[in-house]
Amino acid sequence: MSRCIRHAAAFCVLLLVALLVNTAWLQLFLSPSYAGNPANRRPTIARYDQPRGRILVGGRPVTGSRDTGEQLRYERTYADGPLYAPVTGFASQRYGTTFLEHSEDQVLSGTDPMLAGLRLWNDFTRSRAPGGDVVTTLNPAAQRAAFDALGARKGAVAAIEPATGRILALVSTPSYDPAELSGNGPAVAAAWARLNDDPEQPMLNRAVRQTYPPGSTFKVVTAAAALDAGLVTDLDMPTDSPDPYPLPGSTARLVNEGEGCENASLRYAFEFSCNTVFAKLGVDVGAAAMRTAAQGFGFDDEGLRIPFPVTPSTFEAPADRAQRALSSIGQYNTRATPLQMAMVAAAVADGGQSRAPYLVERTTRRGGATVSAxxxxxxxxxxxxxxxxxxxxxxxxxxxxxxxxxxxxPGAVVGGKTGTAQHGVGNRGTPYAWFVSWAQGDQDLDPRVAVAVVVEDASARRGDISGGGTAAPIAKAVMEAVLHSPPTR
Incomplete structure (x- = not known):
């Protein structure tokens, strides 16, 4: 009898060992595949089982959560959705996340380890910390001014605080309401299809994800390269620039929209945007020096994050002198985002220093305690x-x-540069109107804001005056909003 008991006990021990080995195998080796299996809805259910953290602008939440009472319980809500869509992005139960909703997802969803008070207890109970909040650098008055000034036009605005790199406004139009994509029902699928099929591309963030030929606004970079190289020592001396300018090694000739550009001084050429002067300067500076200048301002930077990725702006500085002449006036293959051109204006305003732009001031726990700054x-x-x-x-x-x-x-010092970027087959497309600028109030020690504006469908004549007529008033509205706001601390 005792022998049978021993055999039975040994068999039970063997079964127990097999069970433990199988459990360990499942937990250590197979759990990732089970967790990632589309048929496993537990992670998705857990993700939406508590309210998502908030994104704040000027101390006010522009996102929230709504209890639907369904299996995927909490759904994202947005206040002023179209106004802040280029910043917040969307958080969709069906299509995932974009922009701040994506880059700060761990904080907002409560899965960031920094949010956990007692990590061992949370691991034991399988509970999550409440979603944290993301405090942005945006100036709500500047954001609203940019959005309202653009109105129904297609374009974008980026505004930066030169001394810090804080992004004060980031607007793209036409826009959309991210709340349309929050849930997972048929209406969400219909909205997704409609937005993606819209030829106006309302979900495209033109401020950071679209590059344009910067046109004459790039002459700020060319002027900086020429001044640093010592090619120009007196702003009022003639530059020995013919009009028209024969592009080197080519039969083509470059002309100007206005008059008075032949041998114009750098001051006159900059104020009235003489293409011939800056094309010749770009050739004389040389490919290496032009490339170094552009990269110093941030061109060709593939690693820029604000914290979501920014499409790189590009300047090739081709060895071919005719092509380099065109690149130096913001044409040919030169491309820039509005954020990049705001960085150019900010560097000028801040004494030649360039600071990486950023959009998140700090992240906090639900109670307000700072997690990161x-x-x-x-x-x-x-x-x-x-x-x-x-x-x-x-x-x-x-x-x-x-x-x-x-x-x-009135009552402020304002610097700017207009630009008209021609494009399309034979440059027959309606020119993009650009304006880059900075402003300093009469009570300010330093410039408070740098702005870049691009308008895609500017109805104006082909010339830099379109940037002044179409884009400059938009920049003015943004600068006034910042100057009338309390300074940041």
Whole structure:
């Protein structure tokens, strides 16, 4: 009898060992495949089982959560959805997340380890911390001013605080309401199809994901390269530039929209945007120096995050001198996002220093305790301080005497540069209207804001005046909103 008991006991032990081995095998080796199996809905149910954290602008939440009472319980809501869509993105139960909803998903969903108070207890109970909040750098008045000023036009605005790199406004139009994509029902699928089929591309974030030929606004970069290289030492001396300018190694000739550009001084050429002067300067500076200047401002940077990725702006500085001449006036293969051109204006405003732009000031627990903060951003000197001072003088001249008069603000110092980027087959497309600028109030020690505006469907004549007529008033509205707001601390 005892022998049978021993055999039975041994068999039970064997079964127990097999069970433990099988459980360990499942937990250690097969659990990832089970967790990632589309048929396993537990992670999805758990994800939406509690309210999502909030995204805040000016201390006010622009996102929230709604209890649907369904299996996927909490659904994302948005206040002023179209206004903040280029910043928040969407958080959809069906189509995932984009922009801040994606880059800050761990904080917002409560899965960031930094949010856990007692991690061992949370692991034991399989509970999650409440979703944290994301505090943005946006100035709500500037965001609203940019959105309202663009109106029904297709375009984008980016605004930066030069001394810190804080992004104060990020607007893209036409826009959409992210709330349409929050759930998972038939209406969400219909909205997704409609938005993706819309030829106006309302879900495209033109401020950071679309690059355009920057046109004459790129002349800020070319002027910086020429001044740093010592090719121009006096802003009022003739530049020995013919009009028209024969493109080197080519039978083509470059002309200007306006008059008075032959041998014009850098000041006149900048204020009235003489293509011939800047094309020749780009050739004379050389490919290497032009590339170095552009990259200093942030062109060709494939790693820029704000915290979501920004499409790289590009400047090839081709060895072919004719192509380089066109690249140096913002045409040929030169491409830039509005955020990149705001960075160019900010570097001029901040004494030649360029700071990485950022959109998240800090993240917090639901109770308000800080989890992480942006901290100070390192600056890189992209041009000589004397060059930045001269460029500020030139940009002020554009607003006071040149093509950017529509950006002037009483009681403030404003510098700007207009631009018209031609495109399409034979440059027959309606030009993109550009304006880049910065502004300093009469009570401010330093410039408070740098802005870049692009309008895709600008109905104006082909010339830099379209940037002044169409884009400059939009930039003015944004700059005024910032100057009338309390300074950031």
């Amino acid at each position: 942006a901290g100070s951003r390192p600056a890189r000197q992209v041009m000589l301080p004397t060059t930045a001072e001269r460029l500020r003088e030139l940009m002020c001249g554009v607003v006071e005497e040149g093509t950017g008069r529509n950006a002037a603000i």
